[in-house]
Amino acid sequence: MTTISSVLEMQRTADSVRLQGKRIGVVPTMGYLHAGHLSLIRIATQHADVVITTIFVNPLQFAPHEDFTRYPRDIERDSRLAEEAGTDYLFIPEQNEMYSSNHLTYVQTESLAEVLEGKIRPGHFRGVTTVVAKLFNITKPHVAVFGQKDAQQALLIQQMVRDLNFNIELNIAPIVREPDGLAMSSRNVYLNPEERKQSVLLSQSLLMAEKMIVEGERNSQIIKEAVTKLLYSQPLAVIDYVSIADASMLHEIEFLSSGTTALISLAVHFGKTRLIDNTIVRIS
Numbered sequence: 001m002t003t004i005s006s007v008l009e010m011q012r013t014a015d016s017v018r019l020q021g022k023r024i025g026v027v028p029t030m031g032y033l034h035a036g037h038l039s040l041i042r043i044a045t046q047h048a049d050v051v052i053t054t055i056f057v058n059p060l061q062f063a064p065h066e067d068f069t070r071y072p073r074d075i076e077r078d079s080r081l082a083e084e085a086g087t088d089y090l091f092i093p094e095q096n097e098m099y100s101s102n103h104l105t106y107v108q109t110e111s112l113a114e115v116l117e118g119k120i121r122p123g124h125f126r127g128v129t130t131v132v133a134k135l136f137n138i139t140k141p142h143v144a145v146f147g148q149k150d151a152q153q154a155l156l157i158q159q160m161v162r163d164l165n166f167n168i169e170l171n172i173a174p175i176v177r178e179p180d181g182l183a184m185s186s187r188n189v190y191l192n193p194e195e196r197k198q199s200v201l202l203s204q205s206l207l208m209a210e211k212m213i214v215e216g217e218r219n220s221q222i223i224k225e226a227v228t229k230l231l232y233s234q235p236l237a238v239i240d241y242v243s244i245a246d247a248s249m250l251h252e253i254e255f256l257s258s259g260t261t262a263l264i265s266l267a268v269h270f271g272k273t274r275l276i277d278n279t280i281v282r283i284s
């Protein structure tokens with residue numbers, strides 16, 4: 001595995017890989033890699049000849065009060081894990097390499113970016129789509145792999161790729177979970193033992209929602225109330241949102257009619273840590 005930190009060197013490397021007729025797969029990450037990231041890298045190896053993993057904690061997607069400075073970082077461990085999972089090139093740019101002091105151009109995907117995560121974290125998705133567009137232009141991939149864990153991010157990137165004609169195939173990989181169901185996230189490391197214990201409720205409440213639907217419940221409000229009640233059965237949970245929305249445009253759904261594909265998503269704080277999780281349900 002070769003580590004590259006310069007944008008120009010990454011672009012030249014990508015050009016030369018393309019000239020050899022090889023397919024490039026990219027896995028954009030913010031580092032502190034866990035089994036979820038490693039599954040994305042492994043998926044990329046199945047769809048490309050050369051895999052580039054990027055590690056960049058993107059300041060543009062954090063609000064001033066968020067965890068940019070304390071976001072966990074461990075480049076040595078990440079390098080080892082990324083290589084073991086099949087990365088050929090690790091792109092780790094410095095902040096000034098990605099954003100010059102007179103950076104003025106941003107990518108903004110409207111409406112989809114203004115609900116759920118975007119409503120609670122204004123400006124977050126503008127930061128995500130801007131950096132992902134830049135990473136696409138730097139790594140020149142044929143295929144890019146993202147996780148379903150960040151469901152809204154995946155939708156926005158799909159929309160951006162269509163709207164801006166990026167000639168890139170997107171692969172959205174399933175959520176990887178801890179044995180007790182907690183979705184893997186770099187931020188799980190922030191949880192203290194009691195918060196970690198209670199956080200298992202996220203996946204349990206999604207399973208309960210799925211079960212209610214399987215058993216015939218079609219009223220979203222009733223499902224959301226049951227989920228809220230279950231989450232609040234633990235004293236540390238503070239809910240940002242419980243949403244049942246159509247899985248393509250993220251409009252909230254009142255009644256789950258047959259043929260609907262719904263995204264059930266949650267954002268919940270446990271102490272200082274904010275966790276998200278989701279599931280997609282197809283109503284037959």
Ligand code: PAF
Binds near residue numbers: 030056
């Ligand atoms: O999902 C993430 O880790 C980040 O949002 C991404 C896509 C790497 C952009 O910074």
